[in-house]
Amino acid sequence: MSFYPIVRPRRNRANESIRRLVRETKLSVDDLIYPMFVVHGQDIANEITSMPGCFQYSVDRLVKAVNEVKKLGIPGVILFGIPEYKDSVGTEAYDDDGIIQQAVRAIKGTISDIMVITDVCLCEYTDHGHCGIIESGDVVNDATLDLLVKESISHARSGADMIAPSDMMDGRIGAIRNGLDQEGFENIPIMAYSAKYASAFYGPFRDAAESTPQFGDRRSYQMDPANSDEAIREVELDIQEGADIVMVKPALSYLDVISHVKSEFQIPVAAYNVSGEYAMIKAAGQNGWIDENRVALEVLTSIKRAGADIILTYFAKSAVEWIEG
Ligand code: PBG
Numbered sequence: 001m002s003f004y005p006i007v008r009p010r011r012n013r014a015n016e017s018i019r020r021l022v023r024e025t026k027l028s029v030d031d032l033i034y035p036m037f038v039v040h041g042q043d044i045a046n047e048i049t050s051m052p053g054c055f056q057y058s059v060d061r062l063v064k065a066v067n068e069v070k071k072l073g074i075p076g077v078i079l080f081g082i083p084e085y086k087d088s089v090g091t092e093a094y095d096d097d098g099i100i101q102q103a104v105r106a107i108k109g110t111i112s113d114i115m116v117i118t119d120v121c122l123c124e125y126t127d128h129g130h131c132g133i134i135e136s137g138d139v140v141n142d143a144t145l146d147l148l149v150k151e152s153i154s155h156a157r158s159g160a161d162m163i164a165p166s167d168m169m170d171g172r173i174g175a176i177r178n179g180l181d182q183e184g185f186e187n188i189p190i191m192a193y194s195a196k197y198a199s200a201f202y203g204p205f206r207d208a209a210e211s212t213p214q215f216g217d218r219r220s221y222q223m224d225p226a227n228s229d230e231a232i233r234e235v236e237l238d239i240q241e242g243a244d245i246v247m248v249k250p251a252l253s254y255l256d257v258i259s260h261v262k263s264e265f266q267i268p269v270a271a272y273n274v275s276g277e278y279a280m281i282k283a284a285g286q287n288g289w290i291d292e293n294r295v296a297l298e299v300l301t302s303i304k305r306a307g308a309d310i311i312l313t314y315f316a317k318s319a320v321e322w323i324e325g
Contacts, residue, residue: 025305033076034069034316037208038062038103040084050204052282059106072320076115080209083125090125094150101158108159117162118155129213131167141169149179156185166193168221174241192243195231198222201250201276231257250274255306262307271308278314297322
C-alpha cells in the first residue's frame, strides 16, 4: 500500500474562516504612522512625482489632510519640513517660526487625539544637504549635536508629541534627552532612528524633501548596509541614552535586522517602509506588472511578522482601507 500523510498542514488552510483562526500576524491600523511633507505657502498640494499619492502640503492643506488621517483611525503622523531658505547651518530647523513649528502649532490648535511626531534632522535645511555642520568636507559630530538639541526643543515648544531624530550623529539621543528634560519636556518621548542605513531607497524622499546632498553621500554617518551586529550596538546605545522607541530603516531589505533587534531588546521597535520601497510598488502597480494592493499588504505584513511593532509607511491610508475591506 502506498503511503498517505497523517499530518496534513493543508487542513488549516481549507477556507478563509479557518485561515483567520490560525493567522499568526495581523496588521492593524494601530501599527501605522503616516509620513507627511509640509511647505511654506497657501493652498498648496503638490503631488510628488516619484511618490504618487503623496503630497507636499502648505500648512492650511496639511491640517485638513491630517484630519483625514485621524478619521481613518491612524494613531500618528510624522512631519518633514521643506524650508523657505537654506544655509550652511540649517537655521530654519530651529527657528520657532520655521515650517515644522508652524505646522505643529496649526495641527495641535485644531485636531486632538493624533500623535504629531517631528523628524529631527538638518538635511532639509542645509544648503549642502547634509545632516549636520560641515568642516573639511565631512559632518562634524559634536557641534551638530547642539543644533539638533535646539531643533528638538523648538519642536517640543511648538507642541510636538514625539521627537524622532534621523541624523545618525553619535550621542544625539542622550544630548536631546538631556536638552528636552532641562526645558521641562521630560514627558516627550523620543523615537530614535537607531539603525539607519546609507540606503539608495531614500531617493524619492530626497525629491519630496528637497534634501539631496550637494556633494558626496551619507556613508560617514549612516550605517553600511552590510552590517547587522553594528545595528545591535547602535540600538543598545540609543536605549542607554534614553530612547523610548527604536527604529530600523529601511524595512524591506532589513527584515533580518528588525527580527534581530526585536529578539534582543524589550522595547517597542519601529520600521520605516521608506520612499523607494513605496515607489517600486507604485510604479510596478501602475504598469500592471503586479497587484499593488496585494503586494503592499504582503510587504507590510512581512515587516510586522519580522518583529516591528510600529510601521511608518506611505501606504498607511490605503492600508486601513485594505485591512478593513
Ligand atoms: C532625513 C531623513 C531621510 C528619510 C527620513 N528622514 C532621508 C535621508 O536620510 O537621506 C528617508 C525616508 C524615506 O526615504 O522615505 N535624514
